Amino acid sequence: MSDLIVAVDGPAGSGKSSVSREAARRLGFAYLDTGAAYRALAWHCLDEGVDVEDAVAVAARVPGFDYAIGMSPDRYFVRVGGEDITPDIREPRVTAVVSAVARVPEVRAGLTELFRRLVAERPEPGVIVEGRDITTVVAPDAAVRVLLTATPEARMARRSAELGAKPTESMTQQLASRDAQDLKVVDFMNAAEGVTTLDSTELDFEQTVQALIDIVRARPSA
Numbered sequence: 612m613s614d615l616i617v618a619v620d621g622p623a624g625s626g627k628s629s630v631s632r633e634a635a636r637r638l639g640f641a642y643l644d645t646g647a648a649y650r651a652l653a654w655h656c657l658d659e660g661v662d663v664e665d666a667v668a669v670a671a672r673v674p675g676f677d678y679a680i681g682m683s684p685d686r687y688f689v690r691v692g693g694e695d696i697t698p699d700i701r702e703p704r705v706t707a708v709v710s711a712v713a714r715v716p717e718v719r720a721g722l723t724e725l726f727r728r729l730v731a732e733r734p735e736p737g738v739i740v741e742g743r744d745i746t747t748v749v750a751p752d753a754a755v756r757v758l759l760t761a762t763p764e765a766r767m768a769r770r771s772a773e774l775g776a777k778p779t780e781s782m783t784q785q786l787a788s789r790d791a792q793d794l795k796v797v798d799f800m801n802a803a804e805g806v807t808t809l810d811s812t813e814l815d816f817e818q819t820v821q822a823l824i825d826i827v828r829a830r831p832s833a
């Protein structure tokens with residue numbers, strides 16, 4: 612079992628997945644993208660014709676949810692029922708409904724349990740776990756807890772660069788509205804007590820990865 616858990620939270624586009632993955636690769640750690648599970652469950656609901664606004668119907672999909680995720684930084688995949696849906700969970704139709712699925716309490720409880728089990732099973736010396744509620748709910752006792760932030764403008768610019776486009780008004784609104792919906796469930800904008808804030812607004816990707824690694828190496832018991 613991994614001894615060292617690094618919990619990373621933050622808003623959409625702050626760099627959680629990419630920075631966590633690269634830092635994990637350099638540290639020889641595993642990493643867990645928890646947002647992928649919420650996205651995969653949302654994809655599954657759409658696939659099965661479940662009304663995502665019907666919390667009871669969504670909750671009923673949790674117990675038999677057949678989910679698998681790659682946690683090696685060099686082998687990332689997402690599967691539901693054995694089917695590889697790695698690119699599908701990033702589709703706009705999934706992004707549009709994921710917050711509705713993520714606010715169902717049974718979903719959060721079921722996935723939190725799944726994340727803890729996945730982390731406990733890893734043989735690597737450490738695991739970086741990233742999402743919205745890792746520092747506060749999933750792993751509040753983690754040895755290292757970080758809130759990765761950036762201004763809305765920086766986050767939007769990064770997201771649109773990824774898509775090879777300029778930020779549009781509607782993209783900016785969608786990102787802001789998803790953050791607003793997610794914030795009703797968990798606060799990932801303000802660092803909880805004992806959580807280190809890493810503001811990446813003025814840092815490039817490499818500097819942000821290095822800053823996260825420095826925080827891990829500087830942990831009190833290191």
Ligand SMILES: Nc1ncnc2c1ncn2[C@@H]1O[C@H](COP(=O)(O)OP(=O)(O)O)[C@@H](O)[C@H]1O
Nearest residue numbers: 623624625626627628629769773814815816819
């Ligand atoms: N400090 C940074 N400077 C510039 N680009 C970054 C930085 N951190 C991340 N990125 C890029 O921004 C995009 C969004 O990052 P991502 O990891 O998907 O964010 P999140 O998981 O928080 O939504 C990616 O293309 C990533 O490579």
Ligand SMILES: Nc1ccn([C@@H]2O[C@H](COP(=O)(O)OP(=O)(O)O)[C@@H](O)[C@H]2O)c(=O)n1
Nearest residue numbers: 623624645646647649709710713742743744
């Ligand atoms: N720990 C987490 C991670 C994600 N989520 C939900 O899952 C969605 C997708 O997360 P993500 O990390 O893939 O989103 P991006 O920030 O990468 O766009 C978020 O908008 C939240 O609704 C959550 O509720 N709790």
